[in-house]
Amino acid sequence: MGYLIGRTLLGRRWCCASLAILAFALMSAAMPTNVIAQEGAASDEAGVLMVHGAADAGEVDLYVDGSLEVSGMSYPSVSDTLALPDGDHEFAVVPTGAAVEEAIASTTLPLAAGETYHVALLGLVADLQVNVYPVDLGPIAPGQSRIRLINGSPDAGPLDLLLSGGDPLFPSVAFPSETDHAEIGAGTIDIELLATDSETVVLANAETELVTGTVYNLYAVGQLADDSLRLIQVASSGETAASGASEAAIVGGTCAGSGEADVVAQLNGPLSASGDSLGTADLPPVASSFTAVGLAFDEIIAAEHAVRVTRDAAESSATAVCGEIGGVLTETGSLFIALREANQRDLAGMAILAPSALEPDATDVTLLLTAEPPGGGSTVAADTAEATPEPTATEPAADEAEAGTLEGDDSVPEIVVIDNRDRDSDTEAP
Known part of the structure; x- marks a missing residue:
């Protein structure tokens, strides 16, 4: 050789x-x-x-x-x-x-x-x-x-x-x-x-x-x-190639029609962390993402909008979780949105919207999603060999x-x- x-x-x-x-x-x-x-x-x-x-x-x-x-x-x-x-x-x-x-x-x-x-x-x-x-x-x-x-x-x-x-x-x-x-x-x-x-x-x-x-x-x-x-x-x-990748967006209208609704702003799909495991072992993973959206917070809440996340977007088994944007502001001016699968009461995740501290006409959107849907299902994060x-x-x-x-x-x-x-x-x- x-x-x-x-x-x-x-x-x-x-x-x-x-x-x-x-x-x-x-x-x-x-x-x-x-x-x-x-x-x-x-x-x-x-x-x-x-x-x-x-x-x-x-x-x-x-x-x-x-x-x-x-x-x-x-x-x-x-x-x-x-x-x-x-x-x-x-x-x-x-x-x-x-x-x-x-x-x-x-x-x-x-x-x-x-x-x-x-x-x-x-x-x-x-x-x-x-x-x-x-x-x-x-x-x-x-x-x-x-x-x-x-x-x-x-x-x-x-x-x-x-x-x-x-x-x-x-x-x-x-x-x-x-x-x-x-x-x-x-x-x-x-x-x-x-x-x-x-x-x-x-x-x-x-x-x-x-x-x-x-x-x-x-x-x-x-x-x-x-x-x-x-x-x-x-x-x-x-x-x-990424497995279990998710697509996320703010869409017009309510969750009932979010599948056909127009996308108002694309969001980064949630991914699970890949660092060291700390603290209590064997806890279910949580996927997250952050996106600075080029829309003012007041503009988003002025009309009906929803946050939609599609799990395993490229797979035939794709499932969607959704939450309609609305609710009570926190003391810091943030809005917490519950994300659920259609016709499910169990919480699948959360979206947090807040006016951007850096750009007056932008909104910060944080997504938190359980990597395993309620009752089992596809994972959100990419598989790691x-x-x-x-x-x-x-x-x-x-x-x-x-x-x-x-x-x-x-x-x-x-x-x-x-x-x-x-x-x-x-x-x-x-």
Whole structure:
């Protein structure tokens, strides 16, 4: 595998999302070996990860803009993620130890800050390609993962990707093209790659776990002819879309007709706090929000208005709570509004309206909402995924690390984790 020499993520904001290479034997001894890598999400710099998918190229180094950045990458492997500034960059791949002038493949690529890219060395030495594949780390729906196939094998022909049988998710993917990203339910699946023309299984991995909020790029690399065909799976942490998000507004009229009423002012939807839990344990959470509305307090109370909050606004199970604006002012000039679900007496929350102390023609609106509706229901705050403990790094035998293969019980594949974070700090440029 490769070692980063130059601008790594260590010491940057990317440092918390390390690269780990997991190489393990497939369930069937006749099937090739998988290599799994994990990389961090994009930051205000472009993130670039190199994939070594050229079976006959031997060990290679990567130069970026004439500077040695990755050294000693063997097939099949991936590098750590490089953090590079916005703009055009020249990538050159050379045999390990060779000068940049002896590049066996090179290309110039435009990179955008905040984006993540895979730079893949594919094909054979006689006709090597350095291709770039942008990675979509955008919001992923709760309970979903994202997957894509890149056919990097020059002799396997078009490939079909099947997940746990059924029809192909990605049919007839030719070399060296990539599919669009597709969102599928997270969980344990069987991955099969079939030759489109013969429907022969050429690669397979049983009981692959897809983690929610994770983006998977699958690279079929190497050749069928010399049994070097491998599957490289690069798993990246994507952005989890908010679940249970709420929409809130001041609307004209009463709660009886608030569903069709005109929105007078949008309000920030309540969200639960995400800090430390203090005091008495196991109390029901309360979601809150604050909005400075560009309407005078007197203008709001001069006509019929209501505060409406829609829980889980994007879901089919969306429910609304509402409170009509009116009542008795407190000594400080605030107005407290009870929020309830339709035809329910139980209190679901509260809206507090008060003239703004800073702007005479503005009103401060605070929303307080129980995160669990009376009698049960959807939560208001965004779900927070539990952090998965990082596996303990284990140093593999030298021949296992280079070949990417492991010996072990076929029924329970042995797993070896190679964590480059421990190596980068001790690695010196050749």
